[in-house]
Amino acid sequence: MSAINIMFHELIGLRIVVVKSSVETLNGLSGEVVDETQYTLKVKTNNGLKIIPKSVVTVRIELVDGTFATVDGRKILYRPEDRITRLRRKH
Numbered sequence: 001m002s003a004i005n006i007m008f009h010e011l012i013g014l015r016i017v018v019v020k021s022s023v024e025t026l027n028g029l030s031g032e033v034v035d036e037t038q039y040t041l042k043v044k045t046n047n048g049l050k051i052i053p054k055s056v057v058t059v060r061i062e063l064v065d066g067t068f069a070t071v072d073g074r075k076i077l078y079r080p081e082d083r084i085t086r087l088r089r090k091h
Contacts, residue, residue: 003069006061007076007083011036016043019070020058038079 001009017030029052031045041052041059052059054073061069076083 001063001065003063003067006063006069006071010080011041011061011076012080014064015062016041016059018052018057019060022056023053026052026057036080038082039077041073 011033012035013033015030015032018026018028021027029043029045029050031043031050033041034044034049035042039054041054043050043052052073054077057073059071059073061071063069
């Protein structure tokens with residue numbers, strides 16, 4: 001898993017920070033992804049579980065090796081199991 005191929009991998013269990021959002025209250029939100037649907041990320045934060053719509057955010061993802069990747073949520077608007085196969089076919 002690297003910043004180049006993060007969109008091909010599972011996001012559950014990774015830490016994220018919302019670095020840009022059209023919804024002001026989501027900016028700066030951080031935590032661990034505990035579930036992912038086609039349109040949302042469910043994130044465990046210090047203030048409880050938050051549901052983040054992918055279509056309005058750009059997130060910084062901390063990878064397992066300690067590096068970071070920044071991803072526009074609109075580019076991952078797929079169910080996790082579909083995203084991996086669809087994006088691989090495009091590349």
